[in-house]
Amino acid sequence: MGNVGLLYVGAVLFINGLMLIGKVPGKSAAVMNLFVGAMQTIFPTIIISQAGGDPAVIFGASGLFLFGFTYLYVGINQLYSLPGDGLGWFSLFVAVCAIVFGTVFLVHFLDPVAAVMWYLWAVLWLLFFLVLGLHMDNLTIATGWFTLTVAHISATIPALLLLTGAFESTGSNALWMAAAGLAALVFSFVMGRRAASTAPVEVHTPVLQAS
Template sequence: MSSVGLLYVGAVLFINGLMLLGKIPGKSAAVLNFFVGAMQIVFPTIILAQANGDPAVILGASGLYLFGFTYLYVGFNQVFELSGEGLGWFSLFVAITAVVMGIVQFTQTNDPVFGVIWFVWAILWTLFFLLLGLGMQSLNDFTGWFTIFVAFLTGTIPALMLLTGNYVSTAREAIWLVVLAAVAIGASFALSTKYRASQPITV
């Protein structure tokens, strides 16, 4: 994924996390989802048109569509107040594909950091599937907090490192990312529990 596209993945995940937590109205969050979703459709289409059949370039561009369609799906759901089941089941497809993309990063492109990033995205999209596809509303706040953490861990921070020429991908950095992802899971659980406890009880 390009560094510019990755930066805006971080931005839209941050907004969507806040939306899940009820901090941003759905229709307001839809705007950025449309912008970033459109970008993640247009850019890979241009890349594919210039790929000249290069399998590596085609593989790299293909992953962008997963994000583009997800964000456009979110945008349309919010604007037209659609149910989330379709997006949820699409998220399961994305999660499975993300696992494969992560394996490819380890086995073919020798980029263990992005391998871990794809695995973290697989976890996140699995949460979207459980929340939207299976209606497990108890995961809403946990998913919202985890989305916010993932926005920075897998989007904003690596994008800025790529843009400034400081990106390094070795086993050590990959292990650190695994540790941080585990911390994010624990923090999301703790924050979601505290967040639910602070909400007023309605009858």
């Protein structure tokens, strides 16, 4: 289930990235957010209920709720045009939790790829906090580009490889993913700066209702 869920995390992050850069209307993206958000809350509940008290299984499933609640929050915000402040501060909570999850996967479970995934998600959710919680609208485009690129680096591609049994959590694979994530972050800020220079008007965040 984890690899299947990871695939659709990539899908919804890709849609949300396009939403942030203004290519997909918010209400159109809301449907995918609600679909994936529901999946990422129902399935972890089932997994935990059948875990028999296994701490490792419960720990792995618990992190899925962070994603599920985020996507449900985004979907509802879009449908009802709600302000995004609450979502922004929740994103800060997710970012902090993601650092903890990444460290546990690295130190306790010896899974460096999962650790890098969580660290990349920590950066991503921190950007959501800056845009939505602190209203740093100048970061909207950069956040959008990072969302749609890191969607594939940390979710879509690993999920497809894991589903085919062609991917292993090794130190070298983790380094490749970390390097790709860093390159995506640099690229995203370049794109954000380029957008600001070509459109000197104030950048708003209509897609996630930042204000």
